[in-house]
Amino acid sequence: YILILPAMGIVSEILPTFSRKPLFGYTAVVFAGVSIAFLGFAVWAHHMFTVGLGPVAIAAFSASTMIIAVPTGVKVFNWICTLYGGSLELKTAMLFSLGFVALFVIGGLSGVMHASPPVDMQQSDTYFIVAHLHYVLFGGSIMGLMAGIYFWFPKLTGRLMGEGLGILHFWLMFIGMNVTFGPMHLVGIMGMPRRIYTYSGSSGWEFLNQLETLGSVILAIGMIVFAINVIRSLRSGEVAGNDPWDGRTLEWSISSPPPVYNFDAVPIVYSKEPFWDQKYPELAHDKPPAGAVAPVAEDPASIHMPNPSYWPIVIAFGATLAAGLVIINPYLAFIGGAIMVLGSYGWVFEPAGPEEHH
Ligand code: HEM
Ligand code: HEM
Ligand SMILES: [Cu+2]
Structure with missing residues (x-):
């Protein structure tokens, strides 16, 4: 979960930006994140359901593992509600965020399946677990990371990443990831153990494993496209300007890349989306408090x-x-x-x- 929380944060920034709506249920999303962080300490023995822990420990860790799916569900609900009724703009960063939500939900569902100890007796140490872990780690963390790279690359470097190559990269990764890790659910259910280097030809696992190999080749091509896109964008990407995505938060109000001191005036923050409210006061939910004075910019040389x-x-x-x-x-x-x-x-x-x- 420590690997998924940053990705959840990234996606919670990107979905509102490209839906042109505030994050639905902001407070609930934040508290869900906090409770995932706490509950995450209390689930570790679900990796040991099959070692003979005894019924009490198994019941307790099974319960805590199922409970962690609740705040996770809260987040997914709020992301979907953020999209609902928004005017969606399918930039690469948005595609990766949508891919994140879809794939992470699949991984979360298989996670809840093996939260049940009798079910896990069947699944533990099979490729079903390997499928689960790649849907949450690859479909979740890596897709979220990619979304973040496409989103903040212009802020970091001053140049936009290529959208054409970006979209190609997304689809290669999305399809490649499903072809690689999807069939692992099936071979897992068919009984293929983890951590083996070969198997008997009569097992019936051959076709699905070959399919997975094909998927990993698609993934590799996707990563090459990504590398080309990064290099090309660094060299000759379109100049981004301060605010290429019509952003909502303060980093988009300063230059790209930002000056070393970031802000020459400490901004007064009175809402969750200060920059958006500044740009579109007529749409703002939170108004500046009466008597708020605009901060005065300091001379950069004196910072x-x-x-x-x-x-x-x-x-x-x-x-x-x-x-x-x-x-x-x-x-x-x-x-x-x-x-x-x-x-x-x-x-x-x-x-x-x-x-x-x-
Ligand atoms: C709803 C959320 C989730 C639930 C209920 C869940 C549940 C589980 C359970 C019960 C297992 C043990 C299965 C076994 O070995 O028999 C497992 C394995 C695993 N989970 Fe999750 N999980 C969830 C989300 C995540 C997330 C977000 C990550 C990481 C980003 C993750 C990473 C892993 C990994 C790496 C393993 C396999 C470890 C290994 O044996 O090599 N899971 N999960
Ligand atoms: C092209 C991408 C990838 C491919 C083809 C791939 C393939 C595999 C395969 C086949 C296994 C099972 C090994 C076995 O049980 O014998 C595995 C294990 C694993 N993978 Fe990946 N993987 C990829 C990317 C990732 C990424 C990005 C992460 C993490 C963010 C990850 C995390 C893991 C973990 C934690 C295990 C379990 C290791 C173990 O059983 O000791 N994988 N991977
Ligand atoms: Cu776990």
């Missing part, structure tokens, strides 16, 4: 920015090394730890350098 430093990357390297070495030997992790401590000292005691202004 103090921290000095750039190489130490954070040293600390990150140490942390990665520690996490990696712990697999080999816990004591080796101290090497990474030492680099982290060193990096922290370096960073803290780094001379402030000449006063730099941006």
